[in-house]
Amino acid sequence: MAAGPAPPPGRPRAQMPHLRKMERVVVSMQDPDQGVKMRSQRLLVTVIPHAVTGGDVVQWLTQKFCISEEEARHLGAVLVQHGYIYPLRDPRSLVLRPDETPYRFQECYDRLHTKINHAWDLVLMQAREQLRAAKQRRKGDRLVIACQEQTYWLVNRPPPGAPSVLEQSPGRGSCAASRVHMRGDFYKQEIEYCRRALGRTRVKSSVCLEAYLSFCGQRGPHDPLVSGCLPSNPWISDDDAYWVMNAPTVVAPTKLRVERWGFSFRELLEDPVGRAHFMDFLGKEFSGENLSFWEACEELRYGAQAQVPTLVDAVYQQFLAPGAARWVNIDSRTMERTLEGLRQPHRYVLDDAQLHIYMLMKKDSYPRFLKSDMYKGLLAEAGIPLETKKRVFPFSRRPRHSSPSPALLPTPVEPTAAGGPGGGDGVA
């Protein structure tokens, strides 16, 4: 360990033998067996471990070098002056007191030098800069600089409680994942994807974009934020009449709602009231089992994993087995493939059959439903709510009614695969 003060420039440390010698002495002083007794010293209230007393140092030197106490005190003082031992009390005066005064051995000076020395240069540099700048600048500039600095600190170190504009979400590291992925597998996957994508059919932009225009045009009047809604928007009027009139299961759906059933087959099925009427219609045509089959397949696809074998079996028994009570008419190829797949049932095993029946309903039953007297009647019956009159005193707030949480309501009866014939409420 090379302790010792930094030599003045021009004389490298290695050429100062007295320092090396002093170092050797200090090293032996710290020997665990033969060295100076180390103990925890008390400094006011603080307890400092690994400290020695001045008196112990002098005694050790006396014994080790077989010298007089006076000489030992002198040698010890030299060690302290050069900083190899530093006092814990009154560190400004590097003096060895041969009593209970606590001291400690200096850390390796090289390490210390690296740690601390440059700070001196920095301190000097800062002080010189500040002095120069202060002398040169006019008051106006000084003010500007002070404000500049203050702003910098406000942005980079906002006071506690104030939001920091520099704050970020935690860990958006793309590093970890990408390091793993930028390997052969990742590129192989990309290549495979590109090859597949190159082969796909695309639609001309003009066709796709026209589709948006017609979609937005058709739905515009049904969009409360674009066209408003009748009787009023509950958030604006504080009146929940709009929600009451448009509840999921309501006896008299509004005109807009019945119109929406004509927009797409999906729209009709997603509305519980629409679906129920469609089920009635199918019942009249003796094809209600199609919709029931579709519903059962949905239940399978989105059901719990543990239920899969049971549900598949139930659907098979009800709809697909020869002589089944509600047999559905699927083309022979799809039926063959489905039956084959049923040997190892999984949640997607009925996808082909379900799609076939869905398309059948969509292309055949649905258009006829829209042309039917039943639908036309519903459309004619459906009313348009009157707009709520604007309040005379706009500042008086209507009481906002609370509504029961869905978590409180009993679960509605779901049409199961083993459910009865059509006419169920069809709520999913």
Add this chain to the structure above:
Amino acid sequence: MATEALHENETLASLKSEAESLKGKLEEERAKLHDVELHQVAERVEALGQFVMKTRRTLKGHGNKVLCMDWCKDKRRIVSSSQDGKVIVWDSFTTNKEHAVTMPCTWVMACANAPSGCAIACGGLDNKCSVYPLTFDKNENMAAKKKSVAMHTNYLSACSFTNSDMQILTASGDGTCALWDVESGQLLQSFHGHGADVLCLDLAPSETGNTFVSGGCDKKAMVWDMRSGQCVQAFETHESDINSVRYYPSGDAFASGSDDATCRLYDLRADREVAIYSKESIIFGASSVDFSLSGRLLFAGYNDYTINVWDVLKGSRVSILFGHENRVSTLRVSPDGTAFCSGSWDHTLRVWA
């Protein structure tokens, strides 16, 4: 050993260049059918009138940044999650708080309502997605009935129930998405392909209900087949992290919001980006986007505390909404389109109409 490593490097390099050249060819193919721009087609559409949208409700109660929210199918209740680990269920019409759960982790970045309205899912820095059944029984502790469903190896960024209470789709900072069976916690399907954290996802409103889109820190938006786990389409035109993706109501397109301060519209049939929603004065990233019911309006929340309303067809900015006092982190239109709700780092949620 050295020769093996060299061989591997060469293979890697050649794979990379092959991938790059194929991507180039793909772009050429996509460009061939691009015969018109959206704003050109939209010239004959009537311009929207003046928009007056205001904050109609302010929900105060979170003690720290609001990170995520989701509507309930009853059109008025919402669930929101925050940095301090709290997840709250509100009746936002009356502004009453109905349930509150404290998660064992901070930064709950994802939360979702179950289709039945009887449960919520949430997760974040705990790398998990947990499901809590909602109960009004005062004697029951909601945290006691908690079910841990998803397990990722990094933070959970997004979660969503599929068509039922029994399946959850998750996105994570570990670069993957996954489909889980809620009851058993079983992993049903995982989706690999993103090169970095996945930040968002949205389920397609299609008839056959089989796909979803995800966006990530690798600037890619990817469309996945839920059944096979394969990526069916990918789009890479953003210049920074994609924070939010949302399907256009018809299911034929989706919008994305990114840290590059733009929102973009990607058409799935044309297989390309068809619109960019940006302005020179908008510098901060878009954190979340959603469409109005007809798809005519796109609402986007930004990191500069504002919400911009875009005309999807014409590509112009219709309105800018001020009110939040810190970045907008989440934004969703209500299920019946009567309002939208925004959550912010200023600890509040606002419902606008």
